[in-house]
Amino acid sequence: MYIIEWIPFNKLANIKYLAKGGFGTVFKAVWIDGYIININSNLENEWIRRPQINVCLKSLDNSKDISREFLEEVKNQHEYGGDSAIRIYGVTKNPKDSNYMMVMEHAKQGSLRKLLDSKYNELDWASKISSLYYIAEGLNTIHKANLVHKDFHSGNIVCQKTFISNITDFGLCRPVSQDSNSKELFGVLPYIAPEVLYTNGKEYTQKSEIYSFGIIMSEIFTGYPPYYDIPHDHQLVLSICQGYRPKIECEVPQLLLDLMNKCLDAEPHNRPTAANLSEELEQFYNDLKDEKAELYKQIKEIKNSKKNFSTYNQVNSARINYQTHPQAIYTSRLLNFQGLPKPVNIGKNIISQKFVPKIVLKVQ
Secondary structure, three states: OOOOEEOOHHHEEEEEEEEEOOOEEEEEEEEOOOEEEEEEOOOOOEEEEEOOEEEEEEEEOOOOOOOHHHHHHHHHHHHHOHHHEOOEEEEEEOOOOOOEEEEEEOOOOOEHHHHHHHHHHHOOHHHHHHHHHHHHHHHHHHHHOOEEOOOOOHHHEEEEEOOEEEEOOOOOOEEHHHHHHOOOEEEOHHHOOHHHHHOOOOOOOHHHHHHHHHHHHHHHHHOOOOOOOOOOOHHHHHHHHOOOOOOOOOOOOHHHHHHHHHHOOOOHHHOOOHHHHHHHHHHHHHHOOOOOOHHHHHHHHHHHHOOOHHHHOOOOOOOOOOOOOOOOOOOOEEEOOOOOOOOOOOOOOOOOOOOHHHOOOOOO
């Protein structure tokens, strides 16, 4: 039984701050009553609940008067998220600032980004491909409903179990037909497709989110956030439009690189659909057990080479170590770029091992 209900704020305990995002603030709490499981017809139709559960609270800034946008997010995540979206239990109101809050399922592992930071070196190729499959399935569910998410990045992907990923934050989710009227560019710069940057947000399609998926692929392959060591500024935007993409400094099976390259193509029509991605990743996962499959052979070759990033660049730790540039920003924000060149591909192979040395961003 799945019911969205009004939850009195005094039924939430142990509220702890988690993070600040582009739309509002996220907290962890305990919902004392818990969500409804069923109805007990023997006790005057009393609800049967699962009490004392951990939940996530998402507070929207300046939502004292409940807005259409807030209700749209609740509706979209409930109706279109499917099994690949974090479940919404209900809505509450914070008496301290009068802002409304969504009460949602708590993802034990946190965001995909957080999980990569803490457990990247524990991951095998089965885990990486499985995670990408679940993300592709979630994106496909959104796209089949003729919607676009509009803020698709690793911070908006959360993990209930290790690398079983769910999409969250449907605040900008809109029907495709409405999107041509957009006059603002909002998001996390490294994940925004070049055609969206070039048109300052006016040409945003479902294929734009396939590009974002390609960036997430590179993130899962390397463990690093995209462009973590350079400023997220106009120079980076110019470089992206000129065909530059995140560096891959570990060995990745060529079949997976090829799929990522397709996602990161400067021409949107050359990118696969979310359904294509889901099908291909499912097949790749099955191929991991097939000694005759090409992917199995490629992974075996990488293991034999002993050059996997997690073994030669990190030492006896599940965590990866890196220092983020102070101007590398991974929260959603308003962006505005003018006078950009038309997006192009830098070469036949957008990203490959032999091509990496040529991909050097000149940042002033």
